[in-house]
């Protein structure tokens with residue numbers, strides 16, 4: 001049985017902080033910090049697939065291991081920057097030995113900034129760190145300069161999914177997709193409790209075992225958007 005997961009509008013202070021962050025965002029300036037680093041390339045073999053997904057902050061890769069087995073004709077890319085999770089994910093993907101499963105151990109921002117627009121049919125962000133303290137809120141994806149670009153990476157009709165055990169986090173996400181001046185054409189197709197019993201990821205499995213309510217938002221890019 002799934003619990004309800006109410007998503008109130010972010011309070012006035014949060015709405016103001018979001019608007020301020022969006023006005024100041026400059027992805028190119030933000031990317032300067034990687035100018036002298038080697039940034040991992042897009043896995044070239046993904047191009048051969050017509051349906052492609054990316055799981056952002058994929059952790060140990062549990063979700064993509066399941067999906068890539070069920071859908072061998074679809075390509076799945078997991079990216080995680082954590083030493084433990086990102087490194088472990090690469091080992092698990094290599095052990096699975098699947099041609100449709102790709103992993104990158106690195107930071108999504110410089111990596112996905114180089115991907116072509118309208119590349120993915122599905123982008124998932126499952127249980128990202130909510131960065132609770134107000135002083136850290138700029139690290140939340142809703143405040144981050146990469147978010148409008150993530151939306152551009154979706155094909156028309158593509159789905160962007162985020163899950164969290166924190167209602168405030170999902171509320172800020174929903175508000176951002178509706179009001180960000182550089183995000184357009186996203187329509188809410190689901191907002192409510194997660195509809196899973198097994199646990200798609202390690203965090204979700206733990207939350208289900210503990211009985212912690214979790215929420216999910218799914219937004220779809222309008223299918224008549226021009227290339």
Ligand SMILES: C[S@@+](CC[C@H](N)C(=O)[O-])C[C@H]1O[C@@H](n2cnc3c(N)ncnc32)[C@H](O)[C@@H]1O
Nearest residue numbers: 057059080081082085107108126127201202203
């Ligand atoms: C709370 S964990 C959730 C992991 C997994 N999705 C799950 O549900 O079990 C968040 C993950 O996001 C990763 N992460 C956070 N920011 C990232 C970034 N900028 N690029 C790549 N990975 C990131 C962290 O390393 C961490 O593994």
